[in-house]
Amino acid sequence: MNLFTEFRALVAEAITALEAAGVLPQGLETAGVTVEPPRDPAHGDLATNAAMVLAKPAGMKPRDIAAPLAERLAEDPRIERAEIAGPGFINLRLAPDVWQGVVRAVLARGEGFGASRMGQGERVNIEFVSANPTGPMHVGHTRGAVFGDALARLLEFAGWDVTREYYINDGGTQVDVLARSAYERYREAHGRAPVIAEGLYPGDYLIAVGEALKDRFGDAFLDRPEPEWLDTIRDFAIEAMMARIREDLAALGVRMDVYFSERSLYGTGLIEAALGELEEKGLIYRGVLEPPKGKKPEDWEPREQTLFRSTAHGDDVDRPIAKSDGSWTYFAPDIAYHYDKIERGFDRLIDILGADHGGYVKRLKAAVAALSDGRVPLDVKLMQLVKLYKSGEPFKMSKRAGTFVTLRDVVDQVGPDVTRFVMLTRKNDAPLDFDFDKVLEQSKDNPVFYVQYAHARIASVLRKAAAAGIAVEDDALAGADLAVLDHEAELALARKMAEWPRQVETAARAGEPHRVAFYLYDLASDLHALWNLGNDDPALRFLQEGDPATSAAKLALARATGVVISTGLGILGVTPVDEMR
DSSP: OOHHHHHHHHHHHHHHHHHHTTSSOTTOOOTTOOEEOOSSGGGOSEEEOHHHHHHHHHTSOHHHHHHHHHHHHTTSTTEEEEEEETTTEEEEEEOHHHHHHHHHHHHHHGGGTTOOOTTTTOEEEEEOOOOOTTSOOBHHHHHHHHHHHHHHHHHHHTTOEEEEEEEEOOSSTHHHHHHHHHHHHHHHHTTOOOOOOTTSOOOGGGHHHHHHHHHHHTTTTTTOOHHHHHHHHHHHHHHHHHHHHHHHHHHTTOOOSEEEEGGGGTTSSHHHHHHHHHHHTTOEEEEOOOOOTTOOGGGOOOOOEEEEOGGGGTOSSOEEEEOTTSOBOTHHHHHHHHHHHHHTTOSEEEEEEEGGGGGGHHHHHHHHHHHHTTOSOEEEEEEOOEEEEETTEEOOOOTTTTOOOBHHHHHHHHOHHHHHHHHTSSOTTSOEEEETTGGGOOSTTSHHHHHHHHHHHHHHHHHHHHHTTOOOSHHHHHTSOGGGOOSHHHHHHHHHHHTHHHHHHHHHHHTOTHHHHHHHHHHHHHHHHHHHHHHHOGGGSSSOTTOHHHHHHHHHHHHHHHHHHHHHHHHHTOOOOSSOO
8 A cells, every 4th residue: 555656646547537628638748747745744645746747748837737637636535625835736635534544554464564566576686795804894894784784675675586695805915914814823822922014914803713723723834834824724714704704794683695705706717708798899908098187197107908998888987907917907806796796687786885985886887887788787885984982982993903893892782773773874875973872872862762662662552452351463453443543643643654655665766774764763753742642631542441442443553553663673674672671
């Protein structure tokens, strides 16, 4: 049940009828016609821009279209009033039984209420986190993990077939540095003093890896030259770090469907195959790039390189794919990786990257557009930084210095539910402040508490009703006489629930799961407002002593609200609570 879709269809039908009657010219295009909540609720329940959109193609003034259209719409029994506002907007006021019907629809559909088929089963690959396996994940990775998982859940709810994927960056020089760092901890495990030279990873997290190496290999690699142990220790350390990363993701409630190794692209022909595709399209050539911006000509050494003509697909400059010595640039395996995704049959690709990768977006999009002939869109979501605070003081983190705040530090202090919700209270491309003290406050200013408290209040009143002998099963509540739900605060709560299907589609279309968090806060606010009114007016309480019929109707409203809150929290990956501690 999507009221906005239903009433848009009604508007379209009315336009067709007016065309048939000769009031409007035939064949008007209605794609731009919308039905949305008005900016000011005092103006009505719904508003349509139909007259404004149709005025120019119809060769008529907007109000000359709005008048007969409003008259036609007012004939529908669900509409109490259809009024023209401003230059030609039409505001609609709906009958109370429409909103009462929303409550019944929620109880009938359960957590399926608001689910959409918008995605039409299209296959989408979301690649996120993809932290280098050189250390545990820090709080920046936490935000990307939460966002990626929530986006996956949102798109699934809206009808897409989603694959969650982690790209293991195990093909670069950083994993050799990891191996050398782990070797020093291996030596330390044997009682030797580790030599943490400049450039190695100094974090204490590698001490356990060194102990594990000792347990596995004994003293076999002590005092041996690097070529004898580098490959073995590198593989061991990568697997140890990936095991920790998997555990940390699980603690956050994040699961991956695919872990893709960068190293699997080397020596397998996959890079060559991808670049071969581009070469066949005439997009690979030998050339010399212009000096980078900010470089003085005397500092620039022009050299011939193998280049990808990415400017043919929207990039600012062409990009090197091979160095002058013939080895691949870091971009070459990325091209091959995205080619592999395309070959796996995905209809759409989403990459979630750190904000520091902003300069990388155009070349990635150019590569995907070239490899798929524009068939597969790539959407790149950039994650801005998280600033941590505790006791009013900022937390500092530096991965290389080994003093960073890990994902597990955050989850262990505040729990996965609080972590996830707070990480979704800002749009992904906006900086986020995470205050360890404030996120645990029990106040309206703490959105996760405020939403969870609403769900707990609902669960509490349902328990009391059951103890009083009132049937609180959804089927029983759906059969109640909901006509008694006629107070403005009760109808406001039902109106907010009616927005849920529209919110789902809007958030999914934009790829913005934070919209769900905002919506839940607003829905919780309406529930709390009604609850507080009941403190002063007993007639608005959910339990009406000695009146089980009225109680059932009011409990139906509460239960429906709880269903929508639970569904929304599920999309965010947050477990709803039935009582506050």
